[in-house]
Amino acid sequence: MTLIKSISGIRGTIGGHAGDNLTPLDVVKFTTAYARLIAERNPGRKLTIVIGRDARISGEMVANLVEGTLLGCGVDVVNVGLCTTPGTELAVTAHKADGGIIITASHNPRQWNALKLLNGEGEFLSDAEGKRVLAMAEEEDFAYPEIDGIGHVVSRESYNERHIEQVLALPLVDVEAVRARKFKVVVDAVNSVGGIVMPELLRRLGCEVVELNCEPTGEFAHNPEPLPQNLTQIAQVIVREKADLGIVVDPDVDRLAFVNEDGTMFVEEYTLVAVADYVLSHKVGNTVSNLSSSRALRDVTERHGGRYYASAVGEVNVVAKMKEVGAVIGGEGNGGVIYPELHYGRDALVGAALFLTHLAKCGMTMTQLRATYPAYYASKNKIELTPAIDVDKVLREIKARYAGEKVNDIDGVKIDFAENWVHLRKSNTEPIIRVYTEAKSMEEADALAQRFIGEIKQICNL
Structure with missing residues (x-):
């Protein structure tokens, strides 16, 4: 059993001893510390924080603990319920909230969960802010407001539909072009929140959707990391259904992988490469990915006349570098697409919509498109x-x-x-x-x- 405290949030396995795992006591402690950090950054203000979660089976329990703790800290809560990581990020700015907590362990197996901590811009805390939360969590003297100072639940409302609408409204998402191609798409959402949003997005784009593992039960049908060895089922279904492609997301829908029409992998590293190729064909600019990502992004960027930059691993590091160099597209080679025209966060919905527009406009099959990129x-x-x-x-x-x-x-x-x-x-x-x-x-x-x-x-x- 493990508890990991890092730039990616507070992540651990459920159960066991407090301090060694993500137990109820740890959830309360770190949520309290986070609320104190947000209060420090916003002195004298009544705070509002957004909560969203993926569908893993511990999510409801952890979300209830987080909500109750925030209320006890005197913080008002907007609870968006079952929501993707990018959707929760967008909800923070839409509600003009002071921060957000996403309850998800992303690609980790079912026994894991995590608190991903956001600032008022709907972006992950900086390294310094994260360390401040960890330090405050170790303090023994937690003082909470008395009865008249507790927080309230401002609303319980889904943000999923608004997220889809924001993606479809992007200028580079050509809904009519995608509809004209009438793609048949198999979606594997690994029994989490992606099963709620991705099929709906695709149907709004005029696609015929074959749903695979889209019931958000939290009982993952396979290892939730979208790697080739975990995607044999969707590969078989694509061939059987004679589909044009497959789309795979992780439990919180910030990573995106594609499968070709013949059941072979488009390869997760090339999700960002293909989306960047499309974006750069309309807007020349710089790109950023982390040090562990493919050289293919550099090659494609330079082919379009832009400049490629590398950052340390971690979404917050990629975002910081993107802002520094004014990148028009960026992300991570694990299938994480960051398109700043919508927001600075990895977003599988944005990635899928831009990719399908690219595929529709180029008139190729998946395997043909993949062959146009450098082979690494x-x-x-x-x-x-x-x-x-x-x-x-x-x-x-x-x-x-x-x-x-x-x-x-x-x-x-x-x-x-x-x-x-x-x-x-x-x-x-x-x-x-x-x-x-x-x-x-x-x-x-x-x-x-x-x-x-x-x-x-x-x-x-x-």
Whole structure:
């Protein structure tokens, strides 16, 4: 059982001992600390905070604890219920709230849940703000308002329809072009909130929808991370149904993966690449992705006359870099598309609508479109952390060994070789070291990964 406190929020497994897992006591403690941070940032104001959650089975329990704690802190609450992460982010600004809490462990399995913490812009807290929350959570003296100072539930209302409408209203989403193609789409929403919103968005775009795992029960039909090994069912259904494509989202609908008409993977890394290709064809500008993302985005950006920038891993880092360089599109190679014309958050609905417009206008099949992009192959591996592994020592040693290469150490260690790269870093969301590589063949990417896994084990005497 695990409790992870990082730039990605407070994430842990349900049950067990307080302080080691995400227990009711931990939920109350961290929610209180967050409310205190928001109060510090807004002195003298009556605060309003938005709450939204995905459909995982612990979501209702955690949401009730969060809501009750905020009320006890004197904070008013707007509860949007079952809502995507991007939808909750948009609800913060729509309600002119002071912050938001999203109750979701994203791609983690069913026993996990998390508190993702937002500021008044509907964006994730900065690293400094997150550390302040963690520090305040360790304080023993929590003082709460007396009876006349408790908060109230301002409203309980869904934001899902407004989110869909905002996506469809974007100038680069050509609803008529998509309707004209009459796409047949299989959707796998892994039994979470995506099953509520993604089929509705697609039907509004004139698509015929085949729903797969779209009942929001929270009992995930497969490992919820949208990786090829978890998507065999949708691949079979696409071929059987003679569908044009498949769309896969994670439990909180900020990651997006596509499956081709023949059941092969479009590849999650290429979600952002394809969407960026479409956006850049209409508006030349810069792009940003994190250090673990494919070189293909750089290639496509430069082909359109823009400039590519890399950030540390983590949505807040990508967003900060996008704002710094004025990027018109950005995101992460895990299928996270950030389109600032709507908001600065990974959004699978925005990604799907822009992608389908691109596919409709180019007149290609999925496999034909995929063939137009540079061919890179990623190998994503991990090493479970044990007491014997000193991550900082590992990264220092690797950096020293490859000092003669192009090394970036803003987030772990990334080594850019001429024909491939490797990125080693400690995960923000799991007790692991991630070992990501990319090369021009799968065999080369796997071999590079195994080489560095071997070096890590050698350093740690494993």
